[in-house]
Amino acid sequence: MASVALAVTDGMPLLELAAACAIFGTDRPDLVDSWYDFTVCAPAGAQVGGWLQADTPHGLDELAAADTVIVPACQDVDQPQPADLIEAVRAAHDAGARVASICTGAFTLAAAGLLDGRRATTHWLHADALARRHPKVEVDPRVLYIDEGSVLTSAGRAAGIDLCLHMVRTDHGTAIANAVARRLVVAPHRSGGQAQFITAPVPPENGNRLTDVLAWALEELHRPLTVTDLARRAHMSPRNLGRHFAAVTGTTPLQWLLTQRLHRAQELLERTDDSVDxxxxxxxxxxxxxxRRHFNRAFGVPPDTYRRTFRVDGRGERAAAQEATATPLAS
Structure with a gap:
């Protein structure tokens, strides 16, 4: 059973903690035999949101024993991050833990030196401050989350849910992550490269057209769709469609299509016995x-290996022990 530890310090906001607790801290025996061993680690007397007592016997020094450490938003980005938290997070990473931050938790990871030489993101309101304070970090304020392997960062609040689901997808496969998302009534997959917000708002009528064309394309993934097909369906020119795609999804129409095809392939590999062809x-x-070529490039393993790793039965449970360690799934 993989272990997940949530790092809590006095004054942390509540919502970012709640997302991790809901996803990793709730047993799901109807989905998988072994979920996560979830622990909240905090110094004595720590309060969340200014009023909720973090009553836990586990101190921050226990973060180093976890497989995954999650660092939620900090109380104040303009104040130095707690030294005991920085030390504990650094020790956990040095011990081999996967460390993920939600929202401004990236400031803690940066203070611990974990983001030096890496791409990272945080809430767009604080991205400039993160870049100024930590010039060795390549800060990207546009995206929802970034997976750098052993270090992951996400934008504000809702993007933390996306990142947590991404980690579930990495650990347990697409079908299980989608099942968890359905229970939380959230989108099953928002790619990390999707834009945090739209700087130039899309006119409502065009936004509706793009929403419709995305839904239509998902129903027609078996067809060799082109940008021209999508543009025709949206009643736009290909150039206009590309501009709206970039604003809404943070990517191009063709890359979006490829990503959706690969995620559909993941589900079919997990849930059916159909051949790769x-x-x-x-x-x-x-x-x-x-x-096989695109799958291996995106996920680091061939389809057959992925199937052996993430094959599930009719109830959604893993049908076999994990036989290979998949690299973090590309978004």
């Missing part, structure tokens, strides 16, 4: 060779 046809990839 048949799955390639169902997701519009043409041939098994094409699917």
């Amino acid at each position: 048949r799955i390639a046809a169902q997701v519009g990839m043409g041939s098994g060779a094409t699917l």
Whole structure:
């Protein structure tokens, strides 16, 4: 059973902590035999949101024993981060833990030196401050979350849910992550590269058209769709469609299509016995060779290895022990 530790210090805001607790701290025996061993670590007397007592026997020094450490938003980005938290987070990473921050928790990771030479994100309101204070960090204020392998960062609040679901997807596969998302009544997958916000608002009528075309494309993934097909469906020119795609999804139409095809392939590999060639046809990839090439490039393992790792039975439970360690799934 993988262990997840939530790092709590006095004055941390509540919402960012609640997301991690809801996703990792709730047993799900109907989905998987072994969920996460979840622990809240905090100094004595720590309060969350200014009023909720973090009553836990586990101190911050126990973070080093966890497989994954989650650092929620800090109380005040303009104040030095708690020295005991910085030391504990650094020790956990040195011990081999995967360390993830939610919102301004990135300031703690940066203070611990974990973000030096890496891409990272945080809430867009505080991105400039993070970049000024830590010039060795490549701060990207546009995206929802960034997975750098052993270090992950996310933007504000709701993006923390996206990051937590991304880690569940990495650990347990797409089908399980989607099942958890449905129970939380949130989107099953928002890619890390999706924009935090739209700087130039899309006119409502065009936004509705793009929403419609995305839903239509998901129903037609078995077809070899082109940008022209999407533009025609949206009643836009290909150039206009590309501009709206970039604003709403943070990526291009073709890259979005490829990502959706790969995620559909993941689900089919997990839930069916269909051959790779048949799955390639169902997701519009043409041939098994094409699917294998893109799948391996995106996820670091071939489709057959992914299936052995994340195969689930009819109830959504893992049907076999994990036989391979998948690299963090690309978004």
